[in-house]
Amino acid sequence: MSSERPSTRVVDPRAVRVATAPATTAIEAAPIVLEPAAVPLAPASGERGGQVLIDGVPAGLRLDRRDAVHVVLVEGQGRETSWSPVIMLPLVPTAGPAIGVVRREVIVDGWRIEVEIESERRAALRERARRGGDETARAGPTEVRAIIPGQVLAVSIAPGDSVLAGQQLLVVEAMKMQNELRAPRDGVVSRVAVGPGRTIEVGDLLLVLE
Numbered sequence: 001m002s003s004e005r006p007s008t009r010v011v012d013p014r015a016v017r018v019a020t021a022p023a024t025t026a027i028e029a030a031p032i033v034l035e036p037a038a039v040p041l042a043p044a045s046g047e048r049g050g051q052v053l054i055d056g057v058p059a060g061l062r063l064d065r066r067d068a069v070h071v072v073l074v075e076g077q078g079r080e081t082s083w084s085p086v087i088m089l090p091l092v093p094t095a096g097p098a099i100g101v102v103r104r105e106v107i108v109d110g111w112r113i114e115v116e117i118e119s120e121r122r123a124a125l126r127e128r129a130r131r132g133g134d135e136t137a138r139a140g141p142t143e144v145r146a147i148i149p150g151q152v153l154a155v156s157i158a159p160g161d162s163v164l165a166g167q168q169l170l171v172v173e174a175m176k177m178q179n180e181l182r183a184p185r186d187g188v189v190s191r192v193a194v195g196p197g198r199t200i201e202v203g204d205l206l207l208v209l210e
Helices: 120-137
Strands: 016-019 032-036 050-053 057-059 059-066 071-074 082-088 102-108 111-119 141-143 150-155 168-174 179-182 187-194 205-209
Touching: 016 120, 111 120, 168 205
Parallel strands: none
Antiparallel strands: 016 032, 016 111, 032 050, 050 057, 059 071, 071 082, 082 102, 102 111, 141 205, 150 168, 168 179, 187 205
């Protein structure tokens, strides 16, 4: 999932940011922004249409609700149409300081995913505020720790390497999925505390950035 969003594009005020909850799949999964398209997709064969933008890119899909929790994800049109059963459990407010963030458990074709949802405008404002504090915090080392248990499959860096924000650092297998851990900021790797094959638990030190 790409997190890049053009800075000059005006985002719909109804847009929401969706990210997998930390305990679900990835150590650092990039969020996506969902918003309604200005011009709905005109479907063929008399089907009901619907189009959303995912990170500003049109995606021809819709959710057909069957009851309070059961919906069908419809992708494509005509002979290219595919349907996936989805269970969407009720929204639950998250605990802690993340005001305005709600959590929802979603089951797609038997796969359970827990996602966190919030207003894109609120998320963007919070990021701007955090960015100012990060500039000051970068004067000291940053400890990168595991937020889910798993096994380290690959280490892409070594002490002394310079890295850029977003650069892959480690690959970790968790819940039978391979997850990439990426650098939270620019810096120099001063310590790597794990190697391939290492089993990690929540809170374990992975590496240190200066």
